[in-house]
Amino acid sequence: MNRYTAQNSSRGAAPISTTEVAESSSMILQEDLNYFNFAGLAMELTSRCPIACRSCLRTCSPGRGAVMSIDRVRSLLEASRELHSVREACFTGGECFAVPKLLRQSCRLASAAGLRCVVATNAYWAKTPQTATRQLG
Numbered sequence: 001m002n003r004y005t006a007q008n009s010s011r012g013a014a015p016i017s018t019t020e021v022a023e024s025s026s027m028i029l030q031e032d033l034n035y036f037n038f039a040g041l042a043m044e045l046t047s048r049c050p051i052a053c054r055s056c057l058r059t060c061s062p063g064r065g066a067v068m069s070i071d072r073v074r075s076l077l078e079a080s081r082e083l084h085s086v087r088e089a090c091f092t093g094g095e096c097f098a099v100p101k102l103l104r105q106s107c108r109l110a111s112a113a114g115l116r117c118v119v120a121t122n123a124y125w126a127k128t129p130q131t132a133t134r135q136l137g
Helices: 030-035 070-083 100-112 129-136
Strands: 040-046 088-093 116-119
Touching: 040 070, 040 100, 070 100, 088 100, 100 116
Parallel strands: 040 088, 088 116
Antiparallel strands: none
């Protein structure tokens, strides 16, 4: 997962933090905070997905299997506090319901941090209202 960063080297703004928020060598600049509202933090929990949609922006599929660790989720949530504007954590994938234990743990951590929890899903698992209720339980 790459973090969004706007860079403007002509203004020479100093970075606000050296915390590595994602697997990127770029840093958030103080200037970024003047122009952008970092209200949400999106995390791709896995590249695994039980279907392979031609329109998938991330080319996720059943054959892919990368999974973010719960320690990485925790680290990203902790680092997002430095921005003082993040109000929600969005978990996506692939299909984040393909890793239900990690998804539940991640939502608990986000909620404990006072963040609204949003989940992006293709809902392959919600074939009936009863199965959806069981999964979301």
